[in-house]
Amino acid sequence: MVGAQAVDIVHVTQAFRSGGRDLPVLDDVTLSVGAGEFVALIGPSGSGKSTLIRLLAGLDRPLFGAVHVGGERVSGPHPSRALVFQDPTLLPWRTVRGNVAIGPQARGLPARDARHRVDESLELVGLADFADVWPAQLSGGMAQRAALARALVNDPSVLLLDEPLGKLDALTRRSLQQELHRLWRNRGFTAVLITHDVSEALVLADRVVVLSPRPARIQEVIEVGLDHPRDQSAGAFIALREHILGLLDEFAPA
Template identity: 50%
Template sequence: MNTPAPEPKIALRDVSKTFQVGGEDFVALKDVTLDIADNEFVTVVGPSGCGKSTMMNTLAGLEEPSGGMVLVDGEEVRGPGPERGVIFQQYALFPWLTVRQNVEFGMKTARVPKAERRERAEHFIRLVGLERFADALPKTLSGGMKQRCAIARAYTMNPSILLMDEPFGALDALTRVNLQEQLLETWSQDRRTVMFITHDVDEAVFLATRVIVMAARPGRVVDVIEVDLPYPRTEDMRLSPQFGEIRRRVWHSVYHQESDRPAATPASTEREAI
């Protein structure tokens, strides 16, 4: 007797989103169907205007889809929720609060007891390597350190899902590589389901279990590429033939799209449980 596949952590079912722009309809997403498994690390790439951020915003509950459904643990998303932590490219730290106070802010708003707030904040500050800067103000931190602070703040709310919209996009190349490795180390210690949007193909391949490729006009999923590389990911792995082949496939899928290319079928966007 076959064991039924586990329910996906995240499920998008024929999700569409249309905006009014200059009195005309602009279709940002059209019939997007996608399953993401619990503890999976998925990256999303595609040309500008393909609906990457719109898809994430509907999953975060910040935008309501025009059609279809977004499900988390089998329940329809009808707004923001504590099980979904969102991290944007802008750090959104309070400049008058220290690293520790910024990390504790969400818990304080949620009326988490002071002793528990401090314990959880200290744990995640250590996890992202900022323990020496816990009492520092954001103006004294580098861009990479500010982003790590934002990641720690999201983690303290104990979300089962992290939604990350180009969080390293404004950083220099070396800091970006270091934070990629730091993020994977954190993920390996405290597994959560991650959707990570990026324009960087190398970053997408290095981080992901799967790369979701989107196309624009209208925004849709056109390819899903498995990244069959072991964790932990290392610097040497970026130079391996296997990495290069996957990178080539993703690059070709993103930058050689045909305007009339059909969207991927639901079966091609759903991952079988192993």
């Protein structure tokens, strides 16, 4: 599945202005992600993971270095890169269908083509029967499925996931992990996931990238190398989890 590089982050340094001084966030980060690969980013809170995702999405630009997606330098948002946040951020005055239709409408697709894409996307995430429901009527898991449908409707080559399952209960989270894996396998997009859950990273990702505390550097890149579906009780899985937890423990305050 993995071929050419879909994502190239090259010597990226980022800082923000705060209180009249520069606050360093990322420090000389270099990472390549292959086309069709699933990579998870994990690290201490505030280590710059979301900043890195925003750079990939084109919402911010790096202070130094460059970000390339599909061989093109990222200079702003693009439909080929879709971002899913921790909160579904659905517009309450639009139905599920209306929320998913935002992308096709913004691109100016003809109404018939837009409706076909929306119906297909809702079918993908199991929400075809809830197309005309309002966001307030959805459970947390269903709302996040709607957010996924909204991200997938433009058939992105890169899906950026900023802790999309972080606020869900354990059973719903497990179900959506399986759903996310199925969508990734079937659609073939490149995925970059932020998570604080080491087991989640190991369940989903081909590689797990461990970031240091801010200003973030890449501490280690772990090749998971386990067949799907992954058994969390298996010795190899537990060993990988303990290794990553050990790295994160090194960053904990004394």
